[in-house]
Amino acid sequence: MKFIEVTDDKTKKEFLEFPVRLYKNVENWIRPIDNDVEEAFDKKKNKFFRHGECIRWIATDDSGKTIGRVAAFIDRKNEKQKNSLKQEMHVGGMGFFESVEDESIAISIFDHCKKWLTEKGMTAMDGPINFGERDNWWGLLIKGHDIEPNYKMPYTMPYYEAYFEKYGFQEYFNQLTYGRKVLEPLNEKYKLKSERITKNAKYSFEQLDKKRIEKYTEDFRTIYNLAWVDHAGVKKMTSLQAKSIMKQMKPILDPDVILFAYYDKEPAGFFFNLPEVNQIIKHLNGKLNWLGKLKFLYHKMIGTNKKLVGRGFGIVPDHQGKGLEAAIVEFARQISHEKIKGRYIDYEMNWIGDFNPKMMSIAATIGDIVKTHRTYRILFDKEVTYERCPEIK
Numbered sequence: 001m002k003f004i005e006v007t008d009d010k011t012k013k014e015f016l017e018f019p020v021r022l023y024k025n026v027e028n029w030i031r032p033i034d035n036d037v038e039e040a041f042d043k044k045k046n047k048f049f050r051h052g053e054c055i056r057w058i059a060t061d062d063s064g065k066t067i068g069r070v071a072a073f074i075d076r077k078n079e080k081q082k083n084s085l086k087q088e089m090h091v092g093g094m095g096f097f098e099s100v101e102d103e104s105i106a107i108s109i110f111d112h113c114k115k116w117l118t119e120k121g122m123t124a125m126d127g128p129i130n131f132g133e134r135d136n137w138w139g140l141l142i143k144g145h146d147i148e149p150n151y152k153m154p155y156t157m158p159y160y161e162a163y164f165e166k167y168g169f170q171e172y173f174n175q176l177t178y179g180r181k182v183l184e185p186l187n188e189k190y191k192l193k194s195e196r197i198t199k200n201a202k203y204s205f206e207q208l209d210k211k212r213i214e215k216y217t218e219d220f221r222t223i224y225n226l227a228w229v230d231h232a233g234v235k236k237m238t239s240l241q242a243k244s245i246m247k248q249m250k251p252i253l254d255p256d257v258i259l260f261a262y263y264d265k266e267p268a269g270f271f272f273n274l275p276e277v278n279q280i281i282k283h284l285n286g287k288l289n290w291l292g293k294l295k296f297l298y299h300k301m302i303g304t305n306k307k308l309v310g311r312g313f314g315i316v317p318d319h320q321g322k323g324l325e326a327a328i329v330e331f332a333r334q335i336s337h338e339k340i341k342g343r344y345i346d347y348e349m350n351w352i353g354d355f356n357p358k359m360m361s362i363a364a365t366i367g368d369i370v371k372t373h374r375t376y377r378i379l380f381d382k383e384v385t386y387e388r389c390p391e392i393k
Contacts, residue, residue, distance in 0.1 A: 001067070001105065003057040003112050012038070014058050016286065018066045019098050022157075028148045029155050030282040033292075036152060037096070040131050041071070051077040054131045055116060056096065059109055068099040068106070072113040073131040074120055081124075083387045089379065092122035093129045095137060097156075099163070106163035114380065123381040126172060127164075128154065135350065139175045139373025140164060147370060150177075150309050150348060151278045154373065161374075169376035173389040175351040176360065180367030182308065182336045182344045186326060190365045193323030194330040203268070203324070205331045208258035217246050219260055219267040227269075227314035252277055252300075256340050257308055261319075261328050268319045271328045272312035276348070279305035303343065310349035313362060325362045355389045 006015050016034050023029035041056060043049040056071035074092045081089045094113040099106045117125055130137035136152040140160055149155035186194065197203050208216045221242035246253075252275055261269035280299040284292045299305070315324055336344065349366055351373060352359045379386055 001062075001108055002060045004060060006041075006056045006058060011058060014066055015056060015069050015096075018058065018069050020286070022098055022100065023155075026155075026157075028145065030149055030278050031284075031286040032152070033281060033284065033288050034286045035288060037137075040096075040137065046132055048073075048075055048132050051075065052131065053120075057112065059099075059105065059112075067102070068109050069096065070094060070098075070109050070113060071096045071131065072116050074117070074122065075131070079122065083385060084390070085385055087384045089124045089381070089384055090122045091124040091126055091377070092117035092120065093131065094125055094127035095129045095131065097128045097160070099157075099160070101157070101159050103163055103166060106160070107167055110163075110167045114378075118380060123384070124377060124379045126375060126377050127169065128156070129375060139351070139375050142174070142372045142374045143369075144177065144371030147179075148282070149278060150276055150350070151281065153351070164376050167378065169378045170386055171388065172375045172377040174354045175373040175375065176354060176363070176369050177348050177351050177371035177373075178363040178367040179346065179348040179370035182347050183333065183341075184367075186330055186333070186365065190323075190326040191330070193365075194326040197323045197327035198330075202264050203327070204262045204265070205328065206260050206262070207335065208253075208255040208260070210255050213246060216258070216260065217242050220246075220270055220272070222267045223260075223270050223314045223316055224312075226316045227320075249274060256335060257332065257344075259328055259332055259335075261315075261324055261331075263319060267316070269315040269324050269328055270312065271310070271332055273308050273310050273332070273347075275305050275344070276307040276309040277305070279307050306343075306345040308344045308347045310347070310366070313349070313359070315362070320358075326365045329365055353389070356392045358392070 004011060006012055016037060020031060039045045041054060052073060052075040054071060054073035057069065058066050059068035059070070061067050072092065072094045079090050079092060081091050083089070097109065099109060114125060128140050137154055139154060141154055141156045142161060145158055185191070218239065221237050221239060225236050254275055257273040259271040260267065280296055283299055283304070284295055288296070347367065348370065349363050352363050354360065377386070
């Protein structure tokens with residue numbers, strides 16, 4: 001078995017093409033856009049290179065046939081961690097793992113990552129994760145192989161779970177995706193909570209109006225900063241960042257499904273949904289060249305996509321736990337009935353970590369768990385006590 005570092009066009013192409021062959025008979029796998037994968041390894045586009053390093057390989061057998069691929073990386077900004085006993089760890093990562101169905105090959109790939117990370121001073125490894133933000137390419141699919149993946153979320157072989165756990169990886173946290181049918185009614189408990197809010201004349205609800213997008217961008221930023229900055233690792237969003245997010249989403253944005261709640265005309269909550277673009281991307285064979293763009297526009301025009309994905313949910317602390325969460329979801333459901341009936345059928349929330357019970361409670365107002373991804377951790381230093389990811393209080 002040989003590991004070849006990905007450094008040129010030939011090895012880059014093989015890194016992208018190996019999964020295409022591996023999953024060719026897997027009905028629900030969707031080939032990602034090649035450029036989206038490559039961005040993770042582009043020093044000009046991935047800001048994590050400013051404070052980290054990354055390497056990737058393809059693995060071949062003695063005949064030169066590709067039998068696996070993987071990447072390993074270190075985020076120097078966040079690699080130093082401590083558990084509750086104040087024991088120090090230096091945590092690296094591995095991801096973009098794919099392997100033929102052979103335990104010994106998978107073990108060799110894990111060993112190769114461990115060796116590289118150990119030589120760089122790491123004492124632990126998380127995986128499979130991304131050299132970047134958690135909302136992309138993060139986690140091993142444990143449950144939900146019968147459902148197509150969402151944009152930039154992994155769809156991985158069922159046999160990988162056994163390989164990770166045989167190697168010694170332990171569950172660090174689970175990533176839960178909640179789903180439902182768009183027109184499905186709220187359960188009775190949440191419906192009653194919603195009714196209490198809607199009877200209060202001080203609460204009002206609005207859809208995003210493109211003509212006033214600057215106003216809603218600033219409302220989004222205000223709610224986000226009030227709702228999320230107390231969470232570990234979450235920094236305040238600037239006006240520039242909020243405008244950048246809206247700009248990036250503009251090509252696929254549907255204003256009918258981006259909703260805001262107000263109390264006495266002050267921003268109180270948002271429910272940010274987007275059309276699930278993987279439902280179009282699956283027709284592009286990984287290419288967003290001129291032909292791919294034409295195909296994208298065609299499928300968007302004819303309404304190929306029937307799925308929504310929730311990209312953000314925020315409630316200002318003063319209004320949390322009062323039923324506003326349920327009320328804004330009910331508002332979305334009513335719009336679906338009255339204004340956009342038939343445009344979307346299925347709905348999924350972007351994943352929520354099981355270390356975040358408050359958000360899990362909110363997500364339960366929306367639907368049931370339909371997918372589970374898992375982030376694993378393995379400690380190289382056996383003197384350190386293993387601990388699961390701490391809960392957000």
